Amino acid sequence: MPMSFPDLGPHAMFIWAAYAVTFLGIAALTFTIVKDDRKQRRLLAELERRGIRRRSADKAKSTAPKTASKRAKAASPKRKTASTKKTPASTQRKPRAAATRRTAAKSAASDKSEAGREGTPQ
């Protein structure tokens, strides 16, 4: 269905002028802002291409591998270190012996509890 443009009456000129001014104002503002944004992005890219970076960016770059390796180190043995923290140095050197002692102690404790349960009147 063809759409006919409405007749804007005797004051059409004022209506068109208002819309035209608004369009031009918004277009000029948008053009200025977009142009400035593009200019700054281009300048920044040029500077970075020449090897000039922000100190914070450099810092982040230089510390990135360190932190990554630290994270990798810390990721798997975290529990181990947490559990070995309170154990004496001798047991750290001989984890197997410590583990055996711990299992022995656990089994003794469970035996005790089993015994307690057995001792309770039914």
Add this chain to the structure above:
Amino acid sequence: MISLANPTRFLELVRIVLPWLTGLTVILFAVGLYLSFFVAPPDYQQGETVKIMFIHVPSAWLAMMAYTVIAIAALGSLIWRHPLADVAGKTAAPIGATFTFLALITGSLWGKPMWGTYWVWDARLTSMLVLFLLYLGLIALWEAIDEPSRAGKAAAILALVGFVNVPIIKFSVDWWNTLHQPASVFRMGGSTIDPSLLAPLFVMAGAFTCLFLLLHFLAMRAEILRRRVGALQQIEAQRAAA
């Protein structure tokens, strides 16, 4: 919200939001203009000139909203001394000035056929002109002082002092006898405008608001990058000197 105040995170957010905001703005403008020109009926008193309302009123709302954004940013700048607040305040000023200018021009183009004059020194029109001058003052202040932190502080004080004008604009039609019509959209007893005219007005207001956000985000990104470029140019100059 506070984590977004980090410029790098803000730039990331802008990168994600911009395409969606652009699409929404275009759609709202298309729908709003269609409703304004092909659906909205002529007003029983003003005839077709009521179509000017669909651009005049959103422009005036945004003129005040932009100044409110500047005032909030001024608080952020003065209390928390956050650089992003400076950036937000500085970049909202030219956008607000443009919308104020558009509200003044479209208002006078609406006034001529309805009042018989382009301009009258009534409270609403005069307070809007004062708002426009405040915007120009803020822009001039930013341009006059080289150091961004000092310029930001001075502009923040001016912005907060000038904020008193915003409620004056809003209530000028109630406090004084003016040629400008009283509040007819947001008022205690409900809107006095017919829904057939109110719908296109709200759609256009949504479009203008999205446009404001879009332009403000773009301008803020450009300003953040400008500061980074300035810092890098300083580093380059220092290296060259060494």
